[in-house]
Amino acid sequence: MSPRVIRRQDYSLSEEQLQLSKVFASLFERESPSVRVRAAEPVGFDADLWQQLTGAGVISMALPEAVGGDDATLVDLALVAEEFGRSMAPVPLIDAMTAARLLAAVGAPEGVVRALAAGTKTATIALHPFHARERQLISSGAMADIVVGLDGDALVMSEGPPPAAVANLACAPLAWRDLSTNDHTRSIVAEGLAAELAFAHAVLEWKALMAAAQTGIANGARILASEYVTERHAFGVPIGTFQAISHPIVDIAAGVEGARRLALRAAWFLEHEPECALGDVLMAFVAASDVANRAASFGIHALGGLGFTLESDMQLYFRRARGWTLLAGDPQADLQQLGDHLYGPEPTH
């Protein structure tokens, strides 16, 4: 007997979604050219730009109307994340969105959530559960006012001045934190299964949005490489005429298309059927991380010696392609989780 289930396979974007994507593309292009990305290094945070963006509503759009937000869908947020990735804007967009949504979802004090929505405070999320006396490297941990994370079955939040930044491959504002220590800065915002589920969902949101951002990185690197190899000549012809250059670029473009579909579909399922989203999120995250890495690595090769200098924007992509995704840990762990999910005796979530 056939299962008699047919799902729509509609990857098209609505007019509004296309418009949103376009608006953010030009916003990031205008406000975060590579010279600004560079200027924010090595810490990787531009407070003025962040204020500007939160002022424009990038966090509030991601929050429910009840707390003054615009209740955008995750597909919308993924489209924004994609353009964010392409611009590499030195702001904690995905961390702050995810943490704010998590805090709003578990009913954190309204004052906190409203401050996040308004951009007067910034929160980030510790992507791995804490264990006794075990610190972890927190994305945006060196600039966020609030860190939210899971300790046992408690969702905890710590507020206070951020610790010192740790220099890193991604030029991101990372810092070590340990929320398992119950000091005066720490408070519990939710407990039990609800807390664990909300945290797990937030990590999936982070991964789906990061997947979208990585397709943006991959696409940006691919376009930069394409432009260069069209202009640059060797042996009397543009080097883009050589298959050793053009074919890898085609493969990267193909990878971008596939990863983008996966990322947007993962966001759709997280929004509409979150119980069916796990496999798609993991796939999107691994595929996007992979293609971004390939795109930037080959991009350096395509740009030749120039690509390997710090003058080149390609190295900006390269550092973030590996650096950003690794914050969630070894991608093979995501593949293992996918394997356990698809083929394991028990569901993992």
Added chain:
Amino acid sequence: MSPRVIRRQDYSLSEEQLQLSKVFASLFERESPSVRVRAAEPVGFDADLWQQLTGAGVISMALPEAVGGDDATLVDLALVAEEFGRSMAPVPLIDAMTAARLLAAVGAPEGVVRALAAGTKTATIALHPFHARERQLISSGAMADIVVGLDGDALVMSEGPPPAAVANLACAPLAWRDLSTNDHTRSIVAEGLAAELAFAHAVLEWKALMAAAQTGIANGARILASEYVTERHAFGVPIGTFQAISHPIVDIAAGVEGARRLALRAAWFLEHEPECALGDVLMAFVAASDVANRAASFGIHALGGLGFTLESDMQLYFRRARGWTLLAGDPQADLQQLGDHLYGPEPTH
């Protein structure tokens, strides 16, 4: 303190070795052209050719002088195996060599060993230890008079008419056998640790020789592809001028060089310092299997539609590249063994 150990890194072949290689290259080229390889399919055994080769001493050369052999080194045998692989001769060369050497090494009845040396009988080896009532697929099992294998700590031998062949990817004379059943055809040739060590050593010999054979396959496929792409024209030029064709061929040639060095070095260590050989054998086996597979797969692509027809010799390489090595099991198991050997708490052998 420095370890103060310097090893020679001399990969060069002696005049005699070069000569040996050349003699077998022309022998196989003359006696086993692809038309003969094809004619022996699907079973993959040509009794006349085998009689001719054993008559010429291919087994006796591999045996100690004490039993009437020529006591060739394993490096010599690897050179022969390489040419064997390149020709894809439909004979059980590696299986018979390995099994005969194993039987000679453990002091099997002299009559048996002399019969193997003379080519009046052929032995093969079951590459995995037997377990109760568990049959395994035996390379050359469908034509060999004798199968030798390990059952517990007993090295056992079974003599008798071979079972029916099982059609397979490699077009090799495979058959299912179970030596764990103690019937009248079975006898014990050695027991205890000595039997286990001799068996383990024989499996390593088989893998080193198969690695050499696979470099022969890879090289044969690479040369066939090179010739074709030099002749075949598209868009007014030989297709070998396109980097999408030439660069993969370069990578395959590079892989052949590396795998060949590993295979010959593995044979050298098995001969001279067998206690140091495990890592090299595993590396050689995995690397050679990989490059042969890549060479034949890309070879089919390079030959285009023609390469995909059964008329093409490339598909002969393709079937044996994967088919022969898989008889020893999943190559990832070899990599795992390598990892345990290099990084594990205890040595595996």
Added chain:
Amino acid sequence: MDFGIVELAPDVIAFWDTEVVPFMEEFLSDEVLEQERHHGNGFVPEYRRALGAKGWLANATSNGDDDTVGLDPLRAAIVAAEESRRARSLFPVLGSNDLVTTVVNQFGSAELREHIGPGLRRGDIHCCLGYTEPDCGSDAAAIRTRAIRDGDEWVINGQKMFSTGAHLCQYVMVTARTNPDASKHQSITVLLVPLEHPGVEVQGIATLGGERTNFVYLDEARVADEYRLGPVDQGWQVASGSLAAEHGMSDGSATHSDVDQTTVDVIEALGRSLSWRDEFPVVLAAAERWARNAQRRDRSYEIDDPAVRLRLARIALDCEVARITPDPYGRVVASDLLIRGTDELLAMIGAAGVVTAGEDGAVADGVLEWAHRFAQGTSIYGGTTDIQRNLIAEHVLGLPRHRGALKR
């Protein structure tokens, strides 16, 4: 963007259960499929005829001259899903029929349309392609087959290769050189040649994937001028232009005389049978079946080992990427990943993986052993992936034109 479950009206469910399922069980019975698996004909004529009789070929014929009403998209999806569920890795319908139908509708003479149109729509006329020759594959305009006008007829000499299905078709659509003096792209004419005509001989070619394809030898073969498709010497444009709207490859600046257009169009038009998207799930499912059922010595199953699940997951991801990557990239990606994935899955199984379907001890019905061979053809059939990458680089990504394409 919508991946929601389609709510099926009662009549649609009834259509599915009472029409489609029994139809497939009848015309794609285990016996029929086993026959096709064994002979590798490349399609099942009886099945296509049955589809035509039902009016379910309407997708291909809705451009026709009569008023056949096709299936609505939902019902068409149901038919496709059930076909694929039963046929698994086999292609019971020959994709080239759609291409020929489109060309005949657009370029065929009134007589020809009348003569074969109904048969094409009914599914009892089958057509194969005769574009490729032994000396020209990727460079499809470099054909040597010649056709010379003799009164109202064309006299054709040459040979075609890789005409899959020719031994079961009534027609082959060939490209032939009709003007020795004009340029490579201004001297080709397309002709629909009845395979039963004298001077036409079909000879089988066995392939590594087990499917039979064919040579079509043309020795003073004659065909009336009404079997010509499009203007004389404009065959390149016919073969390419007829499908310009569908190929999804043009950046607007590409012309119909584009050297590689035919290849693109053939790829696109053969549609499902050359997208290599349906095989991968079948292969992966076979490996999963093996992993769930194969017991190790300690009585655990292969799938209980996290390392096995990791390998399967890696390939499941590739399989999904291959399935969803849009055209024109999809086919390149699907071919690459299928080749890599089948090899990895076969290796995972180990020694017993090499045993051929139907033999003692074959694993998962021998699907992996077969798929490993089959996969190799996917980077070749319908124009190599190299050519497709050239086309994408130039027409989609706007990279400078590869020299190979410049020199004609």
Added chain:
Amino acid sequence: MDFGIVELAPDVIAFWDTEVVPFMEEFLSDEVLEQERHHGNGFVPEYRRALGAKGWLANATSNGDDDTVGLDPLRAAIVAAEESRRARSLFPVLGSNDLVTTVVNQFGSAELREHIGPGLRRGDIHCCLGYTEPDCGSDAAAIRTRAIRDGDEWVINGQKMFSTGAHLCQYVMVTARTNPDASKHQSITVLLVPLEHPGVEVQGIATLGGERTNFVYLDEARVADEYRLGPVDQGWQVASGSLAAEHGMSDGSATHSDVDQTTVDVIEALGRSLSWRDEFPVVLAAAERWARNAQRRDRSYEIDDPAVRLRLARIALDCEVARITPDPYGRVVASDLLIRGTDELLAMIGAAGVVTAGEDGAVADGVLEWAHRFAQGTSIYGGTTDIQRNLIAEHVLGLPRHRGALKR
């Protein structure tokens, strides 16, 4: 074929223990190496000078005019082994000196040989290369730098890029266009330009790998004709021909005017520093160190996990293949596998892997984070791997010549 352990005579052991080890501890002290790691100068001048003072640079100078006795191969191997053991991923000697020395010995005027020969042999004159320009990398004959004869001098204008070590060297060996009317390969002259001369300016370029390289700007820079290396307008042949015997790439039919010969020679001559064979073991060892010392929550070590050992084994195999694959393939293989391997190792470590050397929580001294960046340059420096593949295809495998190489 012999991989046996070399028996070391007592005097050789004494040489190793009492000469080489203390020498390395002095001149490649932790402090020196830390400095080089920090500044990324590309070489350590003091170390090279000390080698020269010992007579241990003799490999490079044995073709010279005096009777310096070099190290025997065994002692040379010991020096190399100890250098590599201490320097790990750093290159304390600038490979370009060997190339310049060879060219000076073969083509230099008697005055020049006398002037700089002893300094080169003593290791207190250091030379870098000036072949590459902003607009020409792979196509090394397409230089724009010009030199015009003015009496006994040459007046040079142009800019060179990727002159590693220029800020610490006394000379740069440049290629300059000296004949605007002749063909690309018949119009280049090689000049050894003192970097202290007026009109020569060195400006640093920071690279992703952390190493500094340089622009060398030449603005009406003047150099006496005695600094010319080889005949006027025959510089292409000088740069390529001088090393023809060593490059291992010629199939006998290649001529010295081969378009890509310079690239080949540069690759070969830079020797150790561009073979990318020494970095991989260092990177792998760092990952192994991590795996042996990193504890998981259950107190087991990473290396106790078979999956970790499997990943390490896969990369150990790549590392060994990279180490032993002979030239001319070796460099291509080593670069490919290093890029893939470092990325996989970095990923294996997870989040903490991204922390830079010297920072709180850096894993295995930050070697992997560095190596991941560094590896990207290996497919570019000294001519891209694409160009090297073209050369191998044509000269070693005899494949038809790629169009790119035909069109000059």
